[in-house]
Amino acid sequence: MSSKLRMAPEVCVHVEPPNDLDSSSGCELSFELSSDNLRSPSPTPRLRYTLNTPGPNPSYSPPYKKVRALRLFDSPLTPKTIIEKSAATPALRSRLFTDKPRTAGTSQRSEKPTANVNPFTPNGMYQTKKRLRSTSSLQVPHFDLNESDASDVENEPPAKRVPLHENNIPRYHQEFLELELIGSGQFGSVYKCINRLDGCIYAIKKSTKPVAGSVFEKTALNEVYAHAVLGKHQHVVRYYSAWAEDNHMIIQNEYCNGGSLADRLQEGPLSSVELRQMLMHVAEGLRYIHSEALVHLDIKPGNIFISKEKKMQFTNYDSADDGFEDLDESHYEEELTYKIGDLGHVTSLNNPQVEEGDCRYLPNEILHEDYSHLTKADVFALGLTVIECAGAGPLPKNGDDWHKLRRGELPEMPTALSRDMVNLIASMIHPNPAMRPAALQILHHPALCPVGKKTRAQLHRELNAEKLKNEILSKQLKEAAICIKTIAPESKQMKGVSRISNRLIGKNFNRSVSATTF
Ligand SMILES: Nc1ncnc2c1ncn2[C@@H]1O[C@H](COP(=O)(O)OP(=O)(O)OP(=O)(O)O)[C@@H](O)[C@H]1O
Numbered sequence: 001m002s003s004k005l006r007m008a009p010e011v012c013v014h015v016e017p018p019n020d021l022d023s024s025s026g027c028e029l030s031f032e033l034s035s036d037n038l039r040s041p042s043p044t045p046r047l048r049y050t051l052n053t054p055g056p057n058p059s060y061s062p063p064y065k066k067v068r069a070l071r072l073f074d075s076p077l078t079p080k081t082i083i084e085k086s087a088a089t090p091a092l093r094s095r096l097f098t099d100k101p102r103t104a105g106t107s108q109r110s111e112k113p114t115a116n117v118n119p120f121t122p123n124g125m126y127q128t129k130k131r132l133r134s135t136s137s138l139q140v141p142h143f144d145l146n147e148s149d150a151s152d153v154e155n156e157p158p159a160k161r162v163p164l165h166e167n168n169i170p171r172y173h174q175e176f177l178e179l180e181l182i183g184s185g186q187f188g189s190v191y192k193c194i195n196r197l198d199g200c201i202y203a204i205k206k207s208t209k210p211v212a213g214s215v216f217e218k219t220a221l222n223e224v225y226a227h228a229v230l231g232k233h234q235h236v237v238r239y240y241s242a243w244a245e246d247n248h249m250i251i252q253n254e255y256c257n258g259g260s261l262a263d264r265l266q267e268g269p270l271s272s273v274e275l276r277q278m279l280m281h282v283a284e285g286l287r288y289i290h291s292e293a294l295v296h297l298d299i300k301p302g303n304i305f306i307s308k309e310k311k312m313q314f315t316n317y318d319s320a321d322d323g324f325e326d327l328d329e330s331h332y333e334e335e336l337t338y339k340i341g342d343l344g345h346v347t348s349l350n351n352p353q354v355e356e357g358d359c360r361y362l363p364n365e366i367l368h369e370d371y372s373h374l375t376k377a378d379v380f381a382l383g384l385t386v387i388e389c390a391g392a393g394p395l396p397k398n399g400d401d402w403h404k405l406r407r408g409e410l411p412e413m414p415t416a417l418s419r420d421m422v423n424l425i426a427s428m429i430h431p432n433p434a435m436r437p438a439a440l441q442i443l444h445h446p447a448l449c450p451v452g453k454k455t456r457a458q459l460h461r462e463l464n465a466e467k468l469k470n471e472i473l474s475k476q477l478k479e480a481a482i483c484i485k486t487i488a489p490e491s492k493q494m495k496g497v498s499r500i501s502n503r504l505i506g507k508n509f510n511r512s513v514s515a516t517t518f
């Protein structure tokens, strides 16, 4: 593309912009040289210029003050070199030129840097809604004065704007050290990796097949979109990043060191306490997902992950050398957190694109394409997950037993469960989805909230009282330690006292109990 200054009558100069110069520069230039800006002739021009203006008496002199200001005529610079120079001046360049060449007829919008629109973000959902509204208004012809809205939508660029195959980045081996394969499923294989830079462990999921440009690209992106939106909850596997490499989709997630719930079930059913905890955690995760107007649609033990963490069970106090070294050893206990993962089937409640999950956990209504109670499909799948964890697995894929479960009939469950728990599970697999509890109702059910009759305020009061008691006991313990130190004058004697105190308090003795002995 070139901007053209007409020179009359003898010379015609083409101003060739640099390769990355777009037509906007031409626009500016031609504006600058408009007839409005014509000024008086300049002294002895080397070249005689004229503007291609409709006005009378075209001048054979430099056309206007700003061009003279460029010192075109008393410097060896040609218009071409001026533009080349200006291209090298960032401030001016950024004003004049955009980074990408603009082709004729390309709209302003296409020059924006491209990025996908995540359909699960509020903005993405809004755009989908608009698109749906416009489609439905096209299907039912009517005189809608709100046309501008629909035409806006037609002009909307597509949500997926970054072709994966054009965005391959070789990050995997550069950034991560592969430790081991930790699992594989329908979509891909998951590797335990250590990030070379931050030294932390991650679960990296790689699609088995190249997805870029294939029908699986949408599914792969769906998982990334869902992870990106649902990345901030204790009971949802955390997402860090995703990219395409060798046309495969790669997702970097939080590593759950306890494996999947399905792996855990290989060791036998959960106890009633474990079952209660698992149900509470997954229901919390579901409540969060549903509150974001999304549904998981593939809840099952293989997609619930366990994170094991050593947690200190006792408040630590000042660890100065007080002769109570045994007591300073923190008492750790392993704490399990269940997290919902594998978000490949997530869809939005506003515009459900249902991809049926595992048939063992699928409720009847989804098979009949009734999507009016999608959140309850997750509740149903969680109900069956609980049944499996209580020892009634493996669940049937079809046949009479499959139908029995869909009729709401509970199988034999080896784990001893309270009546409340049995009632809760039965309600979760109710044949009528409307009758199943919502995730929040599960959390408030007496089976999970045995203190359900106590109000929040009451629970807070009790908690504060316990904290206060704990604080007083810790203080007493500390004072006792100081007291022992001051009583024992010599280190030899001190050793004796320490021995006595060790004997008195004991390594495995509960600190709060030992404090009461003073
Ligand atoms: N974040 C993680 N931490 C630990 N292990 C994981 C993690 N993610 C996946 N895994 C392991 O990899 C297996 C497969 O993972 P995932 O379910 O995400 O893959 P998939 O291909 O989508 O499976 P599906 O067959 O359910 O579609 C899991 O069952 C689990 O054993």
Ligand SMILES: [Mg+2]
Binding pocket: 185, 302, 303, 342
């Ligand atoms: Mg899975």
